[in-house]
Amino acid sequence: MADPAPASGRLRARLYSIVFHADDPLGKAFDVALIFAIVASVVVVMLESVASVQARIAGGLRIAEWVFTILFTIEYLLRLRLVERKRDYALSFFGIVDLLSVLPTYISLFVAGAQALLVVRILRVLRIFRVLKLAHYVNEAESLGRALAASKRKILVFIFVVLTIVTVMGSMMYVIEGGENGFTSIPQSVYWAVVTLSTVGFGDIYPVTPLGKALASVIIMMGYGIIAVPTGIVTVELNREREHEEAARRHEECPRCGLGEHDADARFCKRCGTSIMRATPEASGETAPESGARVAAPSSA
Template identity: 55%
Template sequence: MDDPNATERPRNLFEKEYYPASTSGARYRWYRLVFHHDAPDERNFDLWLIAAILASVAVVILDSVPAVKAQWHGALYLAEWFFTLLFTAEYILRLWVVRKPLRYARSFYGAIDLLAILPTFLSLLFPASASLTVIRALRLLRIFRVLKLVEYSSEAGVLIEALLRSRRKIFVFIATLLTIVVIFGALMYVVEGPEKGFTSIPTGMYWAIVTVATVGFGDIAPTTSFGRFITSVLIVIGYSIIAVPTGIYTAELARSLQPKRRVVRCTECGLPDHESDAWHCRKCGRSLPSDQ
């Protein structure tokens, strides 16, 4: 029997389940174990998977510490390959149990599963790429499924929707900020010059970004009086505009959280708008017309 059960349909954004390749036998039991979390064994599989992900990320981090690497590199190297082969087998298993393996491979979780194992194999050709294995920490997003937090996906949708609605305003803000950075970077290149560390306009732009963000690394600093005056002006500008994108996004978020309204004028008091599910005027209490 190749048709999936109705209960196997994807339910939400974070728990993206796929149609099983079979609805009976060992293949279906593995599908339930890998993609579901209702039964104790299914939940335990997810918990062990999360523990393995955490352990593998810890191995990569520890192997980057010189003192630890000098003494335990051999054991950590073997552990990394053990986790990589384990995750490779799990990835192949996920492709085997779904009806459309390519669909899963192109999904968000499928892409993360593949990226989690690629760096170790690439390290055979490019040793430095082994450190990129920490990307498998993204697989911890499955904890939403295990802890049954997927009900909050609608709240995440509100945040994303507010961000998308404010994208034009934020783009204008970033364009203005980049213009300020270019102008002040070029100005400091002219005022201070290469002998003071401002060897090029891009270097001046880097200094301007650090200054306007009020970070101030101190690796490049003006020494002339006029250069310090320019720096003071840029710092004031930075404090003035640093809250702009936050205010834009907060305004859009507040707008998203407001109850939806509809334009319907009360025939008694003339109030023009009410909540979308209102039957009576919120000012005088008269029944609202239903044909507007």
């Protein structure tokens, strides 16, 4: 007969389940309380930047900031203690965000104003997808990420073309308008070309001469046309990603009869009626992994 697991091992396994999973009421309560604390800490940081609020309750805000920082530090160290592959967790997305969410407060002891970087804590609210079992939203985000990655070369070429256009147009405007009209240098003129081509147009610099106004009109019209380019690139890749997913589902074998050809919008096998929808973490009762790292459950031994 095997010896029962030590109490310390059972406690560690229980803590791991509470901290890293949201399958039971305690785990979900821990994550919900954590999310509320994260939001509250971000609000404190934002209020600290408001002069009128800081003048009245600066001391209270500073105390609250340190209380949240100490709590999040304890939580980060607890997570490191509970996982077996500590390096994997520390280098994962959420591990890095958890660390960055506490470092600015300690850095502010040496560098004034560093605590403003604590707004990075808002990234920790992404855990709400795991808490509420919104796995399909995570899948959509991954699909968008793959589309952006597939578009990166086209987008880089597009950005290079835009940089070339604003450099040429800004230099031309520098020659046409000159320093007396605010175009005091080529970098200043390129800045004007950027804000004009992007249709922002701050109005702090503007052409005065007829030729300069004509060139500005050309740049503005080009800006409206250029806006559609990256949108079209990403849209094409999104459509390709959707086609790949539909093709994969059409050729996925039925788990019961083995039929491998289905309609694009099919949810059930046309031969035997068995569901052919892929099992998701939400449907199977599992929770999506917290990060890309392979964080193993602690041993109960």
